[in-house]
Amino acid sequence: MLAINQVSKSFKDNPVLERVSLTAELGQLLHISGDNGSGKSTLFKIITGLLAADSGSVSIGDNDIIGALIENPGFLEYETAMTNLKFLANLNKRFDAARVTELMTQFDLNPQNRQSVAKYSVGMRQKLGIIQAVMENQDIILLDEPTRGLDEESISQFIVLLNSLKAANKMVIVASHDHVDGLNYDQSWVLKAGILEHE
């Protein structure tokens, strides 16, 4: 469960979010659209705790774990993709080698590749960002512009992944400035000038 209640946030007197409220349940797929700078990333940062809201509250279920891809993902640039994923998952001792291998293969990334992440293309980094957001069996998954840099085949894989997450009773919130065909959202919202409205 995710409940966002009357969240507001300003940067130097410039309001980015104004009394944003939203409630969602596990098993739901949500879409938040909005132009660049409309506050999508800020909202995700507040949900994940990376930023503090000026007012309002965010609550999740007691045992819910959040996974997120927000803006340009940063990695251990001089390590391999597998090392990065293992490093992150082991932070809370949740590394599942079989799951990570499956996800990497699904996204056409070679788990045995010794190439450092620094040499990855934008699309490859994006895939890695998506994988790290779901590899630990996270319950609430926030994906900010997840299809940026992905080719058509990867977008198809992304759609398959999201549908499987929904079937596994995960909540997925996708924030993007455009729509991805093939996804059936349970809730669609638009964020305009800091105000969240039903689409």
Added chain:
Amino acid sequence: MNRKLGFWLYFALTIGLFLLVLLSFPGISQKEYSGLLFGYQEKPFYLMMFSVFDLFFDYVSLTIPQAELRSIRSFFLIRRPTAARLYATYFRFILPYFIPFILTKMMGLLIFPRPSTWLWIGLAIVAWPMWLLVNLNRKFAISNSVILAIFVTLRVLAHFYY
């Protein structure tokens, strides 16, 4: 090349150049020789260059792991690990950089085992992780030029008070 491997090659080169000092300047005092690892020598030219080389080694030993950990920091915070797990993870990651840094300083102890050497090694052991952790816990990173200035300042102090 893997950056960690590159750093260890730099470490090996630093040790090699340091040993060369003894071959090139057999008359150098133990204090001056050991002091190269903490402070600096202005002349002759080779010693000055080694001082700069070793200063830069100290600098990269801190800035490489710091930059790496900062780049992945938001993924860390999203996972909300306990402080113990977070610092244990940091510790495991920084060891390959911290160990060579400390090993170079420990060489000073082999050459000049005096209280002043212990003092400067102690300072290095405390200051290096402290700066790393301070910087990792900040919202905005301290500029690398500030970190370099700190290392230079420590070297200047060691030059006069070692």
